[in-house]
Amino acid sequence: MTPITEVEGRRLALSNLDKVLYPATGFTKGEVLHYYATTAGVLLPQLRDRPVSFLRYPDGPDGQVFFTKNVPPGTPDWVTTAEVPRSEGPARMVLVQDLASLMWAANLVTEFHTPQWVIGEPNLADRLVFDLDPGAPATVVECCQVALWLRERLAADGIEAYAKTSGSKGLHLLAGVTPVPSERAVSYAKELAVEAEAALPRLVVHRMTRSLRPGKVFVDWSQNAARKTTATAYTLRVGPAPGVSAPVTWEEIEACRSVRQLTFLAPDMEGRLEEHGDLLAPLLDGDGDGDGNRAGSVP
Structure with a gap:
């Protein structure tokens, strides 16, 4: 029944x-x-x-x-x-x-x-996303190093980044931006991915080619395209265990030395929410739910 x-x-x-x-x-x-x-x-x-x-x-x-x-x-x-x-x-x-x-x-x-847009504005991105995907033997530990570089690079353009685990192997970086055509969001994200590879050549690859990825972090810039989607914060992910795409602090990213440190399952989330609240709440100020002061501008 x-x-x-x-x-x-x-x-x-x-x-x-x-x-x-x-x-x-x-x-x-x-x-x-x-x-x-x-x-x-x-x-x-x-x-x-x-x-x-x-x-x-x-x-x-x-x-x-x-x-x-x-x-x-x-x-x-x-x-x-x-x-x-x-x-x-x-x-x-x-x-x-x-x-x-x-x-x-x-x-x-x-x-x-x-997607990185809201209904009614399907070709205007109000968020940027970078999907940091490690190729074995690289792990989320290497993703954290790349995330810290990207955070500083985005900050140089006045854009504040927030991080969450993918709920699988990697990390996602998110930023609220003043709405911009999705094509521009894609090209800007790709520019930064290329810069990251130039700055960290042993660690980063910006092309999807599988043969280039072992031991490196693929900085996937393409999910900014209007037709693409990314796993939403707090969603469960399919897998052997109930992994969560969990928001994390920059202190946790700086301190990360093992995969276990940034692996969060559904039962972990109640305590994390009690301790941290919603770490992505500032993003909501940048995409129309607040005063907009948190949104950066894509140059």
Whole structure:
């Protein structure tokens, strides 16, 4: 029997609560839903007004894993959707604007991925993102060294960077910017990636070519493109254990000497939020939710 629960006046059917989705730790679907319910206060502001791409893994990492960009069949009529432009023609996507919609989406078992623009301005980036992806034997430790260089370089242009783990192997750097055409955001991010490779040639590669990446950190600048998405802060990631794309402090990045220091699982997040609050809250001031003083300008 599928349990029915009520969230903010909306009735939700929640299914398979005992199913293990993370085999290494036995973390169940019910625990996934509990995680999202308890982190909604910090996750929802990151999702707000950004069309969501779902990376679904309903049977865990060993089952089928697939992207869903269009509104899924059976989506309740109270879930907000919006038309977004695509090269092949307009499509409708989900906006996760409230707790009920978040819990409905979480019941699908998904990672949340969002673009660097908000609905209504699909070709204007209000955020910059750098995805720092280590090629073995490099790890997040090397990503931290690259992140510190990029932080200083961005600061030289008046742009303040914030960091989070990818929830997998690497790091993401985010910055709020005065809205700029996505093409300009891409070219600026690529310029910085090229500079990083020139400054740290033994550590950084800016090209996606796999053969160049062992032992180096790929600075992926391409996720600033309007059609691209990045794992949203606080989302769970598919894998053996319930890894979280967790915001981190620059002190933690400076101190990082092992992968374990920057690996955060769902059960870790309650304590981190109590200790640090929302480390990405300043980003929200830079993309329309506040006074805008935090947003830098892409030169």
